[in-house]
Amino acid sequence: MLSPTTVFPRNPKPSKLASNTTGPRCRATPSGDAAFCAFRAHHRAGRSLDANPSLIPALVACARLPAEAEAEAEQIHALLVKCGGAVSDVHAWTSLVRAYARLGRVYNARKAFDGMPNRTVVSWNVLLDALVKSGNLDAAWEVFVEMPQRNVVSWNTIISGFARLGWAQEAVDLFVEMTVVYGLAPDEATMVGFISAVRDIGLLGLGRCAHGYVLRRELLLDGALGVALINMYTRCGSMGAAHSCFSSVSNKNVEHWTSVITGFAAHGPQDMALSLFGEMRQLGIEPNGVTFVAVLNACSHGGLVSEGFRYFSLMKSMGIKPTIQHYGCLVDLLGRAGFLVEALNLASNLPKDPGFVIWSSLLAACRSHGNVEMAELAASKLADAKPSHGSSYVLLSNTYARAKQWEDLKMTRRRMEEHGVSKKPGLAGSR
C-alpha cells in the first residue's frame, strides 16, 4: 500500500474538471476526477479528514471508478486507517463502506461497517449490496435478516442478488413476501429482479402479469426494466410480445436492441434480426460484442455463411475483440452449413480452449450431416471437456443410428451406463 504522504500522480494534461475546483491550484489525477484533486488540495491545506469537504465526493469517485482510481483509493484508505475513528459523519462512513466494496475489499468494507458509530438503513443496504456483489449470498442473507429496518432498496438488493446468482425460485418467493406479506410497492428495480427470475424459470404467465403491473404503474421501460421484459419474452419464445414491448420503449439503448435481436436470431425469422441490426446502426447506436454474438447467431441459424464472416470482419474493424462466444458462433455457422472440415479446423486452432459448447455444436453438426468419423472425434473432445455431459453420448448414438452402425450404438449406450450418465427428458434438462 502507498503511504499517506505519497504525492498523488500528476497528469501532464490539466482536465476541464480540475479547473472548476476551488481551493489551491492542482492538476487532475489520471482518473480525470476533480474530486481527488479537491480532496488533495484540502488535505494539503492541513484539514483533518473530518473537516475535509471533499472526503465524500472522493470516496464516491473511488466507488464509481474502482479500476482507474486505485492509487487514489489506496491513499484515502491509508489516511483513514491512520486517522482511526476520527470520521464521525454517518454519510462519510457509508461512502467509505461502499468505496471499499466497489474496490473489491469486502473485508475492509465489513470492518468499516462494524466500526461505524451509528448506522442508517442506507449503511445496511450498502453492506448488503457489497456481500451480494461478492457472491456471498449466505452472508448477505444473514445481514438481510439481521437488519433493524428494510426498505424497498433492501428488498431489491436481495431479490436481484438471488435472481442473478441462480436462485430464481427464491427470488420469486421473496418478491411475494415483500409485496403480499409486507405490503411494499415494487418499483422499477424490484420488477427487473423479479422479471429476470421469472424468465429463468420460464413462467411466461407470471411474466405477463408483471408486464401488466409495469403498464398500470406506468414504470419507465427506458432502462433495465425494458431490457428485462424484452429478454423475458424472447427467452419464453414469445417474439410477438417481445417485439411489441421493444417498440414501446421510447429511448432504446444498445441493450434493448441486442435483446430483441438475440430473440429473432434464436427463434427466427433471422432476417428480422439482421434488418433490426441495420436499423440500429442507421440510428447511430453502437453495437457491442454481445450484439455481434446475436448477429452471428442469426447468420448461423439462417445458414448465411459468407454474411456471418462479413459481420465478423465488421466487428473486428469496429475494434471489438472476438471472444470465445464469437468463435463458437462461427464454428456453429460452418458446421450447420456442412463445412465440417472448416469447422473442425477453426475449433482446433482457437486462441483459447474451445470448451464444451463448441464441441457439442460440432458434434451436432456431424450428426445432422452424417459424418461418423468426425463425430467420434468431437465426442471424445466433448467428453474431455465435460465428462458428465449426457448429450455427448446421445448425439453420438444418434449419429450411429443415422449411419445404421448398430454395434457402435450399443457400445455407446453401454458406456453411458458405465459412466452413470442419464439423459433427463424434457424440461428438466442439462441446465
Add this chain to the structure above:
DNA sequence: GTAGGGTTAG
C-alpha cells in the same frame, strides 16, 4: 454530500 436494476455461442 451516503443505497438497489439489464443483453452473450449448443
